[in-house]
Amino acid sequence: MVLINEHYPKLPGSYLFSEIAKRVKVYKELHPEAQVISLGIGDVTQPLAPAVIEAMHKAVDEMADSRTMRGYAPDCGYPFLIDAIIENDFKARGIQLDTDEVFVSDGAKSDTGNIGDILGPDNTVAVTDPVYPVYLDTNAMAGRAGCFRDGLWSNITYLPCTPNNNFIPEITTQPVNMVYLCYPNNPTGTTLTREQLKKWVDYALEKKVLILFDAAYEAFISEDNIPHSIYEIEGAKQVAIEFRSFSKTAGFTGVRCGYTVVPKELNAWDKAGNEYSLNSLWRRRQSTKFNGTAYIIQRGAEAVFSQEGKKQIRETIGYYMENARIIREGLESMGFETYGGVNAPYIWVKTPQDVSSWEFFDQLLNDHQIVCTPGVGFGQSGEGFVRMTAFGKREDTIEALRRIRNGGN
Numbered sequence: 001m002v003l004i005n006e007h008y009p010k011l012p013g014s015y016l017f018s019e020i021a022k023r024v025k026v027y028k029e030l031h032p033e034a035q036v037i038s039l040g041i042g043d044v045t046q047p048l049a050p051a052v053i054e055a056m057h058k059a060v061d062e063m064a065d066s067r068t069m070r071g072y073a074p075d076c077g078y079p080f081l082i083d084a085i086i087e088n089d090f091k092a093r094g095i096q097l098d099t100d101e102v103f104v105s106d107g108a109k110s111d112t113g114n115i116g117d118i119l120g121p122d123n124t125v126a127v128t129d130p131v132y133p134v135y136l137d138t139n140a141m142a143g144r145a146g147c148f149r150d151g152l153w154s155n156i157t158y159l160p161c162t163p164n165n166n167f168i169p170e171i172t173t174q175p176v177n178m179v180y181l182c183y184p185n186n187p188t189g190t191t192l193t194r195e196q197l198k199k200w201v202d203y204a205l206e207k208k209v210l211i212l213f214d215a216a217y218e219a220f221i222s223e224d225n226i227p228h229s230i231y232e233i234e235g236a237k238q239v240a241i242e243f244r245s246f247s248k249t250a251g252f253t254g255v256r257c258g259y260t261v262v263p264k265e266l267n268a269w270d271k272a273g274n275e276y277s278l279n280s281l282w283r284r285r286q287s288t289k290f291n292g293t294a295y296i297i298q299r300g301a302e303a304v305f306s307q308e309g310k311k312q313i314r315e316t317i318g319y320y321m322e323n324a325r326i327i328r329e330g331l332e333s334m335g336f337e338t339y340g341g342v343n344a345p346y347i348w349v350k351t352p353q354d355v356s357s358w359e360f361f362d363q364l365l366n367d368h369q370i371v372c373t374p375g376v377g378f379g380q381s382g383e384g385f386v387r388m389t390a391f392g393k394r395e396d397t398i399e400a401l402r403r404i405r406n407g408g409n
């Protein structure tokens, strides 16, 4: 008899997106003529930058020639990409990293999930609420979350982020070993300033807590006092792992490339108090379970840092952020309370008259043929909010706002 990992059946179904799809399907069957617009989409819609395409074509041609073809990639990334990452994403911001501190991967979802492999099952975990669900589910799979009751995991410390605390998670007094921080935040689109993030780093240094910092939306930051990397904060290399992704930065959601920084100064301990380098453990984990990101993709990612690549990517991000402005300012002018959308492609919208997230979802769908994401799907503190995204096409974004303003469709 084969035994299963008994933590898996404890997981709630992936209710949010399947329920959205179900309600949209029912609506479309009843109203086949309706032009439904999605402002719920968390995926990019603009094509890859020409510089990226060109680099990938060239790499494909190299693969066609026995003199230049490549086999297995290095487990942790080609030096040409790692050097470009360090030079552009870190050195340019005054952060020094060694090449063996950057681990190229197939994206931030895998890395934020897999990192748990090198961390003990008895660690206690804190997450912000609302939250990107991968942090919770992967800890549940590893047995760190406890039992799921009434929408909450018994062993997880939730850090509510609401208008009451300006979406700034309060340092917890609970005994916690690991904390996930995602800034700019999915789903709320809010950020932490340097001073606010420093409080978390200082706390982690004092209490020997590990910060898992997800910076997947770093490229969307437009304001000066918002850190792009946690390593801009003094001491962070001793307490933080940082996850980055080319998915939203450069439209790589279907191409797959990201990277994780595990500084060599970062240590953790066994129960006997012996110290271990998390960098060494992660290298060991990756070299055993991961066989590298494809050469063609890494060449494409390298091109993101070329002069033309940078310019083209900025234009696409500008396109999305103009959508964000249209949504945010449009809704505000109609009296809606909105958050985010300045340093992130997400706009967190308070539902009017305190209706529930799902009720407002249904109103937008039935009255305006617009799809959003109910905030409660990201955690209990998301109740009474919906998430709208800026990843749609410009004409759809404008049309969606016109419908809400005019009433009807």
Ligand code: PLP
Pocket: 042, 106, 107, 108, 109, 110, 112, 132, 182, 186, 214, 216, 244, 245, 246, 247, 253, 257, 258
């Ligand atoms: N982290 C956050 C906060 C995200 O919102 C997402 C994707 O939506 C990811 C990570 C996943 O990124 P990737 O496409 O690199 O796996």
